[in-house]
Amino acid sequence: MEVHVRIPTPLKKITGEQDIVKAEGKTVGEVIRWLTTTYPGLRERLQDEKGELRRFINIYVNDEDIRFIRNLETPLKEGDRISIIPAIAGGSSLRRKVTLYFPPERIREPVIYNIGHRFSLVTNIRSANVSEKVGWVTLEIDGEEGEYRKALNYLNEIGVKVEPVEKGVIE
């Protein structure tokens, strides 16, 4: 399984100045093993003496912190994007990511279309599960805070529950 790993600037020397490394593995743990075998210099930078991932290294799979998925056991699909990000450094910005839970009576309505149509917001569906009885959709939402607040009010009025997907904010 081939995935793309984004290497942070301070570690690029070890990967021959490559920003993105194509790596192999079915889980995040396997990719880390692949990386530290292919670039032995990475091992001591990413892992402590016991082989544990260093505390101030955060790993994201497609912008999701692996601690919120299944950590090193997180399964990967062909083409997944993995980012290695030092916790304290600056870097990738936070997009709003929320999950909408639809009551059965709203499942047939074009709620997501309405968000993009009525407010100046751009939505991007990341994952979803909709059947006759239940429905949830995880969205990335870009746009002004004011517009976003208005959209939240609209969703609240029509009974759609909104929960933020907590992505690791980076300090």
Add this chain to the structure above:
Amino acid sequence: MNYIKGLKCKECNREFPISPVHVCEFCFGPLEVVYEYGEIKKVLTREKIKQRSKSMWRYQELLPLGGDPTVGINVGFTPLIKAEGLAKALGVKELYIKNDAVNCPTLSFKDRVVSVAVSKAKEFGFDVVACASTGNLANSVAALSAAGGLKSYIFIPYDLEQGKILGTLIYGTNLIGIKGSYDEVNRLCSEIAENYRWAFVNINLRPFYSEGSKTFGFEIAEQLGWEVPRHVVVPMAGGSLITKIWKGFKEFEEIGILEKVDTKIYGAQASGANPIVSAFKKGMDWIKPQRPHTIAKSLAIGNPADGYYALKTIRGSGGWAEDVSDLEIVESMKLLANTEGIFTETAGGVTVGATKKLIEQGIIPRDESILISITGNGLKTQEVIQDRVGRPLIIEAKLSDFEEIVQPKHQEGRRVQATL
């Protein structure tokens, strides 16, 4: 004369020379200042400290400056009071309050860290001081950099309390409100810090800045007659203060100023921003970031930089962690004001409220000494008590109005017959 050895990574122990850096270039862990404790032990004694001026600089050997401070020389040595009224209300025997609500010049404990950071920024030769702030730090950086003759850029979430915004602007700073949470402000500032040669007090100067908080602990020990309380409750935002109060106690023990430190340390957060308390209660050793929502805006940090070390400090001391609701925060602000005459900000409400809960749950025993850390002033967060403290009775300037409107309500004292 100074006693600084250098900087050291808290994770992998690699050492670095003194410079404005905060991250280990090897493992990305945070850096910390290391001192020559053996040398300090020879020169810093109780007697020597007692002879010095009443400010946080009486412990100068344990602070990370190369020479004397150039900014904030009067900061610190705030009152420590025995709180008998609040002790009675909470049903405990021995209760103290360390009151940084009246720390000078900007009425919060942040003046301690900023006076170190701005003095250090001058040593390093910076022209511009900057910070990411939830409000108190903004006030302090604006004031102390003005006093130190440096320019400042201050980044805050745009929706802070008016008192904190005006109390920053008055000093002639550049104040930038960010449309986002503190965590987003902080991340932006990390990016700016990488690209500009500015002294961000809580980013690239963090190893030096955070050391200022130790003086809160040093003062507690000195003001209690060179002893530490059995239980100390501390509010947590980024989690730095709690670790540094503990470090202050342990340093005093190390250099022989304190005999034994047997304090348990407790962390307090608002329920709407409780990543550290939540990790503590779940037995986790990493912090799950949150999106904060609480009236305690000065503590509204969802991804605390020192959260892991705060957890470690609490667990290592045998303490506990607790959070309180917004309603409990306001009630606790009122309780402290009504019993002790101290008007603290929301963060103080959090700390008093958490103490109350910990006592009620039997986690803090009622018959041992307890200290509550009050870190900020209520005049800065007046919005939250707007409709919660009643209104003045408005009357005409007539005795009859007083007797008809005020007296029937209150019945205080009896009317005396005027005699000639």
